[in-house]
Amino acid sequence: MATMQAQPPLVPQAATPIGGASQFGSASLYVGDLDHFVTETQLFEIFSRVGVVLSVRVCKDLITKRSLGYAYVNYNSPQDATRAFELLNYTPINGKPVRIMFSDRDPSIRKSGTGNIFIQNLDRSIDNKALYDTFSAFGPIFFCKVAIDRNGQSKGHGFVQFEQESSAQNVIEKVNGMLLCDKQVYVGPFIRSQEREKDSGSSRFNNVFVKNLSEITTDKDLRKIFGVHGIISSAVIMTDADGKSKCFGFVNFDRPEDAAKAVEALNGTTFNDQEWYVGRAQRKLEREAELKAKFEQDRKARLERCQAVNLYLKNLDDAIDDEKLRDLFSEFGTITSCKVMKDPQGQSKGSGFVAFSSSDEATRAVSEMNGKMIASKPLYVAPAQTKEERRARLQVQFAQLHSPVGVGAAVPTSLPGFHAGAPGIGQQVIYGQPPHGLIPSQPAGYGHH
CATH class of the missing domain: 3.30.70.330 (RRM (RNA recognition motif) domain)
Known part of the structure; x- marks a missing residue:
């Protein structure tokens, strides 16, 4: 079987003019990733060099008055806004590159997810500008961002939303599985968190995860084997920096029904002497949640035993x-x-x-x-009891000991720790493992010897 041929790296290309202003007729810009010390006066001076600025507003916390890290710049005309986008996007202000988008008062286009793609396995050196320069060759971009952690370091994935759905589909077909900075990237349609949560417990999924692959299994092998079950938009085996297979990959189907059929038919089957695991592809947080739930379930079972x-x-x-x-x-x-x-x-x-x-x-x-x-x-x-059970029982006992019992009042006999007919009203029969010093070390009713 032929080994997978390493594809040439995706070379970043010059940005093409964006059609945001012409499409939305917007003269307002969103300026994100701002340093918290950037002022409105500073932004006004910078953006006025491009065209006539009507207003600048840095958004701040209502209580602390601290900058939220983004602002809005309103121009006199959409043409000036377009020129500012092309010239100032990713320009460092206070040493931090800013990210500019056209501000659309109707958020339905942005929230619809149309033209939105997800890129995984990005090299940590790729920032917002490099991501934009790479993918703008495929069409005008509405939104582009590399996900970062609290320390400002790349998480290894990002998002790009094109103005046209056709541009997004073109990227998925041509870029998925290619090398970007010597790392093979996965590119697929972006799925909103609400949709992921909605489908997490159902069989509605397009992306299939397969592991335990042989090192000689190639992308073409995956496409051939999975293609029997439906139309595939992409099939890629993940590789390390040296191009060696990591022995797992992803297959994306056009229809959820075909993806479900492939999982049912291929999970547990053997290829090249390797037994495959085939299942619905999950995000890291979802996998962690499932593992945590399973761990808790196993822990409770162990405690019960x-x-x-x-x-x-x-x-x-x-x-x-x-x-x-x-x-x-x-x-x-x-x-x-x-x-x-x-x-x-x-x-x-x-x-x-x-x-x-x-x-x-x-x-x-x-x-x-x-x-x-x-x-x-x-x-x-x-x-023997767990710490939680002992604590709950002691709380009941402590509350009962300190509650006044009037003459002729009924003594509750159903509460844990109380024994009907024992000497004295409210006489306790203590069981479990009480903390030292809180309750006498011997059962009530027994004398010290």
Whole structure:
């Protein structure tokens, strides 16, 4: 099978005049990425060199009066605005290149997503100007931006919105999979966050992710294999700086139905002795959210399993150590761990834990050992609780202890920790692992020995 041929780098070309003013008839410019210390007077002086400026407004926070990092410049004519866009876009002001767009009072065009593309795997050296210079060769650009982090460093992806949908489609067809600054880029249609969230739980998706590819698998192989299931707009295998396959890639279908069919048919199949994973392509945040949810689910399952077999003991005699504790409970089943809690001086705290291999063994141990006299002290045995459960139980107990009970008032018997018929109104039967010093270390009703 032929290896993937490295394509020539996409060479940035000179910017072509934008048609924004003629299309929108706008004489107003949006100036973004401003240094927070740029003033309206400073902007007026700079933009007046190009044409007659009617007004300048730096947008500020209502409370702090600090610049929000963008401003609006209004010219006398659309021609002056166009000239300012062509001459001043990405010009450094206070050492920071500004990003200029035509200000359109009707945001529907911008929000519609028409002509909007997403570029991934950008070299970190590519800034807004380099991105604009590269893609403006395909048509007039309405919006262009490289995503940056809090430190001003590129995140490796960006967005370009063309005035014409045909320009965007042309870019996707010709640039997707090409090399830009020696890095193979992915170019596809931009999908708004609302649409991604809406479709995240459904089968409506166009972009397919495939991994576990053989190093000899090429873009053409992907196109041939996936093309059986529908019309493909792009198919690319991601490569490193040396052009070596990263063994994963993306296939973009024209129709969501075809993408879903491809996932169902190809996921788990074997090619070149490699079992493929094929699924819906996801953004990083979405993948992280799913992994976090799965981790929490697994953690809760582990805690439930642990609680079912792990027992908490207290009111232990000081003479009982780990070995004696194991001897006491070994008759009920296989013990996986056994520990008497000790203070820094090595003295027993009178509490400990015993874990069994099954929940049935633990249940039997609780039934037969709780309240049993061990070395003249009644032993307390109960399923171990998590910190959250102990805190919730203690809060209920604490609130009940401090609530006045009038003569003849009904004593709630359904609350956790209260035992009907115990000596005294509100007498508690405490179980779990209370923090040291908050509640007596022995169960209520048992005397100290």
